[in-house]
Amino acid sequence: MKNDILIAYYSWHGNTRKIAELIERETGGTLFEIKPVEPYTTDYQAVVAQAKEEIQAGFRPALLEPASPLNRAHGLPGTVILWDKP
Numbered sequence: 001m002k003n004d005i006l007i008a009y010y011s012w013h014g015n016t017r018k019i020a021e022l023i024e025r026e027t028g029g030t031l032f033e034i035k036p037v038e039p040y041t042t043d044y045q046a047v048v049a050q051a052k053e054e055i056q057a058g059f060r061p062a063l064l065e066p067a068s069p070l071n072r073a074h075g076l077p078g079t080v081i082l083w084d085k086p
């Protein structure tokens with residue numbers, strides 16, 4: 001890693017990724033994309049319905065690389081807002 005700043009983010013449609021890349025450029029930190037094992041559909045209406053159900057059920061998706069570099073000293077988590085919850 002370039003320094004001890006980790007920029008961990010989840011992006012469904014790419015907006016959060018762009019912001020994370022800007023933060024990377026400004027801080028020299030290291031990007032880490034949080035990816036679910038099962039990618040979410042790109043269909044907006046379908047993902048809205050799925051997200052609502054998952055949040056109501058307290059579902060936590062399995063991740064491809066669970067938390068491996070996430071215990072860094074200085075983390076900058078970024079995520080899309082889904083149903084008012086990051």
Ligand SMILES: Cc1cc2nc3c(=O)[nH]c(=O)nc-3n(C[C@H](O)[C@H](O)[C@H](O)COP(=O)(O)O)c2cc1C
Pocket residue numbers: 010011012013014015016017044047048049051052079080081082083084085
């Ligand atoms: C399922 C779903 C739920 C969302 N809920 C909210 C919300 O409650 N409030 C909000 O401001 N934006 C909401 N959005 C809009 C996203 O936060 C917005 O499109 C964001 O830029 C997506 O980031 P991404 O491109 O990194 O995935 C929602 C989007 C989706 C797909």
